[in-house]
Amino acid sequence: MTKSAEHGLSKFHRLLIDQLRHEFTASHQYVALATWFDARDLPQLARVFYRQALEERDHAMMIVRYLIDSDVSVTIPRVDEIQNDFDTPRDLVALALRQEREVTNQFHMLMRVAREENDYTGEQFLHWFLQEQTEEVAKMSTLLAVIDRSAGNLFDVENFVARDMPDESGGSADAPSTAGPSLT
């Protein structure tokens, strides 16, 4: 029998269901950022965020897979509010960095709770995500630094992104499986 929200889910599983919403929200928010760049003829920045949107969707679908395999009943949530109005390219990247830092904190909380509840399988599931968060925070802080250094020259930023931020070919081998098809 599957465990459902009304019937004694662990705190860890409840937080994981929240995380599903955060990952789908991140995916949607990155589509909004990519679209903004795309509409302003900044194809390289658009490419990075379209790709990032797919990665966030994969994160959500890894959680779906994990919940199904753990016999937790899964309902797909609506996403939180998406921001679409920005003044400068810097605002978009600053938002992305803020979002990645928030998600990192959410995974730290998940880890704390998995430990409190002696959920060893849950704890193991989180390791890949923690590593991934380190990379994504680093990526967005680099991009923000490049934008700041470019002093408004977006041609320089586009060149940097084209050269130094290629689409990585697939995820790491130790990435958790998704429900359904994934980027990798």
Ligand SMILES: [Fe+2]
């Ligand atoms: Fe994510």
Ligand SMILES: [Fe+2]
């Ligand atoms: Fe992310």
